[in-house]
Amino acid sequence: MQLYLPIADIPVNVFLILAMGAAVGFVSGMFGIGGGFLMTPLLIFVGIAPAVAVASVASHIAASSFSGAISYWRRRAIDPVLAVVLLSGGGLGTALGVWTFTLLRSLGQLDLMIATSYVILLTTVGALMFWEGLRALLRARRGGPVTTRRPGSHVWIHGLPLKMRFKRSKIYLSVIPVVVIGLVIGFIGAVMGIGGGFILVPLLIYVLRVPTSTVIGTSMVLTLVTMVFATMLHAVTNHLVDAVLALILMVGGVTGAQFGARAGQKIRGEHLRLLLGLLVLAVGVRFAVELVIRPEDLFTIRETGGTG
Amino acid sequence: MIARAPLILVSLALGALLAASPAQAERLIVSVSNHRVTVTPNYSGEELVLFGSVEKDATTPANRSYDLVVTVAGPRADMVTRRKERRFGIWINTDSRQFLQVPTYLALFSNRPFDAIASPEVQRRQQLGLNNVLLTQRVGPDYADVVPDDAFRSAFVRLRKQHGLYREETSAVTFLTPTLFRTGIPLPAEVPIGLYNVEIKLFAEGALVAKTDTAFEIVKVGFEQFVATTARQNGFVYGLVTAFMALMTGWMASIVFRKD
Numbered sequence: 001m002q003l004y005l006p007i008a009d010i011p012v013n014v015f016l017i018l019a020m021g022a023a024v025g026f027v028s029g030m031f032g033i034g035g036g037f038l039m040t041p042l043l044i045f046v047g048i049a050p051a052v053a054v055a056s057v058a059s060h061i062a063a064s065s066f067s068g069a070i071s072y073w074r075r076r077a078i079d080p081v082l083a084v085v086l087l088s089g090g091g092l093g094t095a096l097g098v099w100t101f102t103l104l105r106s107l108g109q110l111d112l113m114i115a116t117s118y119v120i121l122l123t124t125v126g127a128l129m130f131w132e133g134l135r136a137l138l139r140a141r142r143g144g145p146v147t148t149r150r151p152g153s154h155v156w157i158h159g160l161p162l163k164m165r166f167k168r169s170k171i172y173l174s175v176i177p178v179v180v181i182g183l184v185i186g187f188i189g190a191v192m193g194i195g196g197g198f199i200l201v202p203l204l205i206y207v208l209r210v211p212t213s214t215v216i217g218t219s220m221v222l223t224l225v226t227m228v229f230a231t232m233l234h235a236v237t238n239h240l241v242d243a244v245l246a247l248i249l250m251v252g253g254v255t256g257a258q259f260g261a262r263a264g265q266k267i268r269g270e271h272l273r274l275l276l277g278l279l280v281l282a283v284g285v286r287f288a289v290e291l292v293i294r295p296e297d298l299f300t301i302r303e304t305g306g307t308g
Numbered sequence: 309m310i311a312r313a314p315l316i317l318v319s320l321a322l323g324a325l326l327a328a329s330p331a332q333a334e335r336l337i338v339s340v341s342n343h344r345v346t347v348t349p350n351y352s353g354e355e356l357v358l359f360g361s362v363e364k365d366a367t368t369p370a371n372r373s374y375d376l377v378v379t380v381a382g383p384r385a386d387m388v389t390r391r392k393e394r395r396f397g398i399w400i401n402t403d404s405r406q407f408l409q410v411p412t413y414l415a416l417f418s419n420r421p422f423d424a425i426a427s428p429e430v431q432r433r434q435q436l437g438l439n440n441v442l443l444t445q446r447v448g449p450d451y452a453d454v455v456p457d458d459a460f461r462s463a464f465v466r467l468r469k470q471h472g473l474y475r476e477e478t479s480a481v482t483f484l485t486p487t488l489f490r491t492g493i494p495l496p497a498e499v500p501i502g503l504y505n506v507e508i509k510l511f512a513e514g515a516l517v518a519k520t521d522t523a524f525e526i527v528k529v530g531f532e533q534f535v536a537t538t539a540r541q542n543g544f545v546y547g548l549v550t551a552f553m554a555l556m557t558g559w560m561a562s563i564v565f566r567k568d
Contacts, residue, residue, distance in 0.1 A: 002352075004351070004532050005532075006531075006532040006533070006535040006536040006539070007535070007536060007539055009498070010498070011352075011497065059550050059551060059553070059554045060554070062551060062554040062555065062558070063553075063554040063555070063557040063558040063561075064558065065558070066554065066555050066558030066559060066562075067557075067558035067559065067561040067562040067565075068558075070558070070559065070562040071562055109400070109401060111401075112400050112401060116398075227554075228551045228554070228555070231547055231550055231551045231554065232544075232547040232548065232551055233547075234547070235539065235543050235544070235546050235547025235550060236543040236544050236547055237543070239539050239540050239543055239546075241539065241546070241547065241550050243535060243539075243546070243549070243550045243553065244532070244535060246550060246553070246554065247553060247557070250553075250554060250557040250558075251557065254557060254558060254560075254561035254565075255561070257561075258561070258565040291398040291399060292397060292398055292399075293399075294394075294399065295392055295399050297467070298391050298392045298393070298399075298463075299389055299390065299391055299392075299460075299463035299464070299466075299467060300389070300390050300392075300401070300467075301387055301388070301389050301390075301464060301467050301468070302387065302388050302390070303385050303386070303387050303388075303412075
């Protein structure tokens with residue numbers, strides 16, 4: 001069934017978009033991530049303008065992280081204090097991100113920026129995750145200790161001032177790195193159309209030593225708020241949010257996520273991380289190839305307004 | 309000799325006037341099949357038909373053979389054409405040209421090749437053919453059109469052609485009788501909305517003898533148009549509604565799939 005997308009300005013097959021939403025939802029439910037880093041590229045490959053894809057996926061991630069956050073809240077797996085501190089940075093980062101997005105769009109380099117940041121971010125994070133998962137797997141096979149946490153070890157981050165107690169996570173930590181992480185995630189989220197969960201979760205675990213019991217729930221709250229904020233800002237400044245596209249994605253996404261979550265529980269943690277690492281890496285490489293090979297057409301046209 | 313030069317000029321001008329005056333002898337009467345095309349969500353392109361006839365009067369030379377050129381121009385907009393180049397191993401947008409107030413849709417139809425209709429000079433003056441249509445570019449501080457084989461101009465025309473938005477067909481106009489003609493105006497699915505101007509030019513013996521114009525309008529209707537307009541005009545409300553929709557979907561999912 002063909003449907004005309006009002007903002008993207010192209011007709012698409014509803015079932016294709018629905019299936020994409022469900023597939024990404026499945027993956028996101030399985031790994032406990034938003035899935036924006038998969039959704040945005042898929043939409044771009046289907047032919048939707050990168051700018052519209054980024055702006056519309058923001059609202060799609062808001063929906064999936066909200067349903068996730070509700071269930072984590074019921075299980076008391078969210079640290080509200082940590083979430084609020086992260087958000088103070090996240091809000092600022094998102095605003096900066098949308099501003100950068102608008103600036104790059106006017107310079108005509110937005111598509112390049114989106115593609116290169118995907119390449120850099122995804123190949124790095126993907127390779128790290130893959131490597132980490134592989135090591136954990138080998139260690140488990142050798143029968144060694146699986147834990148990567150070294151309690152008691154202090155890095156420079158723990159020596160920063162403005163310390164604060166985060167009760168539910170049972171950590172005592174400076175607010176500076178927390179705000180900075182929120183800012184970075186908010187920024188890349190707005191520019192790249194990703195929730196940033198797949199970067200935020202490792203950062204919270206390895207850098208801030210947030211216990212795994214509260215990490216995913218808290219990261220979902222940050223994702224939820226920054227993505228709602230990003231949706232609003234993209235709608236107000238760039239008018240690029242396609243609500244029809246977003247709705248189809250949401251419906252597919254939240255449904256797929258439920259089945260993904262069930263599948264995820266059947267797979268071991270190390271395998272899961274290894275798979276996620278591979279997936280992230282693959283998307284990064286796909287973008288790299290796109291940049292390096294000679295494009296079919298060297299010229300592109302874009303309307304710059306003034307219709308009438 | 310020097311004194312006679314103005315005289316020659318005057319007589320030349322008079323001659324031109326006399327030659328041009330028979331142009332009043334023909335009149336064009338035209339009509340399009342539909343003056344208001346509505347684009348619905350499942351619109352997949354349409355073809356309008358333009359009908360017309362050449363009206364003659366007593367001064368019209370008998371057995372004159374006519375050529376006809378129809379130019380359809382959609383709403384105008386500013387557009388940028390960018391060229392990718394290889395820098396540091398990757399392909400990035402480097403150079404760009406801005407096209408100012410160029411038609412978003414442009415179709416040129418005639419009954420036979422433009423070269424057979426008029427001399428290159430007339431073709432240029434009357435903007436016959438995509439190569440002769442004025443496409444204003446901003447070149448530094450100046451506004452000008454460039455030669456037809458300019459890389460940016462030809463890429464621009466080629467890309468618009470690929471989308472069916474620019475077209476040139478030199479056999480699209482058919483004369484049903486020596487004075488009655490028709491042509492189809494194809495409008496693809498991604499046709500821009502707005503007002504379309506149709507200019508009809510009648511040529512005889514390589515010169516323009518009559519011209520007229522008409523117009524039609526393309527409007528989008530329904531939900532899609534409502535969404536697009538709201539997004540543009542009430543960005544804040546639109547964002548709020550979209551964000552609310554996201555939260556509702558998430559909330560409903562958490563209820564529907566609640567396990568405990």
